[in-house]
Amino acid sequence: MAVKKIETWLTDMDGVLVHENTALPGAAEFIDTLKRNNRQYLVLTNNPIYTPRDLSARLGRSGIDVPEDRIWTSALATADFVSRTMPRGSAYVIGEAGLTTALHEAGFILSDIKPDYVILGETRTYSFESITTAIRLILGGARFICTNPDATGPSENGVLPAAGAVAALVTKATNREPYFVGKPNPIMFRTALNRVGGHSETTAMIGDRMDTDVVAGVEAGLNTFLVLTGITTRSEVETFPYRPDQVVNSIQDLIDIAESGVVEF
Template identity: 50%
Template sequence: MEQLRKAKGFICDMDGVIYHGNKILPGVKEFVEWLYRENKQFLFLTNNSGKTPKELQEKLARMGLEVDEHHFYTSALATAEFISRQSPGAHVFVIGEPGLYNALYEKGITLDDTSPDYVVIGESSSYNYDNICKAVHHVQNGARLIGTNYDLTGPTEQGIMPACRAFVKPIELVTGKEAYYIGKPNPLMMRTGLNMLGVHSQEAVMIGDRMDTDIVAGIESGLDTALVLSGVSTRETVKLFPYRPRLILNGVGDIPD
């Protein structure tokens, strides 16, 4: 634990680490106060593509947690950055929420329901049969399939619910084309996070609630790793993976000394 506390940079997942739905988790306020008090560089790096950094800031503020907007980075921002670098001015067909649409717009990417270069899938309450059929049609016609993140499920106040990969899977199965997933554990997002913090991987720690995205992302990127049991993974499911987090904590509230 002392090694973790000495880290200069902290990359933290949000869902299952900071909150469930609209409920802040125990010990989070003390953890954030500790980050500020110790002058740590920290970033809330979320695979959820639905909200903008400003919306995430306001969501935490409603829960009584004040965090500056620049401390947030989402898979939607990472997806927009990737597409803009690969194909500037690209046209895309999107199934997603406002955070994803806004990120793409900010990078000069055009929405196109007719002949897109990419089909981009994120979490969405508007996910339906008609949109699936359109996505399949575009991918069959040559559009490249992108998933904003690799999460199959996500924790909510109502329990575990489907997430991005569950939405992408039908399109992959019908078309026979595999999606490229941008969010954790893709090293693209982790490198961006470290660059935003201005710290080396050996001076940073990844804190998350998922073995299959957060912890493997930290391990593959050379960060120290801490799994919290406040979200998806449990002590029992940890045993199913060939890799291990260095620390297993009840929640981020265990960290402040």
């Protein structure tokens, strides 16, 4: 067995730290262990609806203390990406405060008049009018960006259509594929690592989905852990052509590794 140092941790939120608004076993203790040992870490989420402040408060209500500067969303990654590609550009946006705030802070102008981009995020109030406007602007030459490819998202009453599903509708109408910034795009991980000064060789990714968290971690060269408290089941792991480095029952099983800073693969 090889022994590796783990100095930086990236972890998904839903299905790893919390389920809805309830902390999962070991989540609070894991974060406290990282803090106590001065480990660098970020909580990553494809959910672009909320600001880091909102998400920090949500985690806090479940008993998990994560400061807002330790949260990296697909909205922040999208704002970072477009502002680097086209500084002080303009965008027509379908989304909530998490996305619009990130774009404003990145120096973008939000406009429906010849925007450089159409940026599709998530909202619980998708409207026919806004989707029609997006389609017309893309056909008129606007570049098509989507925060994340997730087709569905969770709710207390069952699944909801998410950004990926609406993006498919827009693609069907325009024949234009969006550029997805969130997981599994490795750019989400690279920007996160840049934010905390981490290196891929000594960074671990914890996720509950093989098709977003684990594949992105593998492609970014990270050490990967799959927890079984979310979407992917143990039997489903075998159906994928790639593998996590370890499959564990929950984040509670990783507390000792967070404490020691080393893992055997």
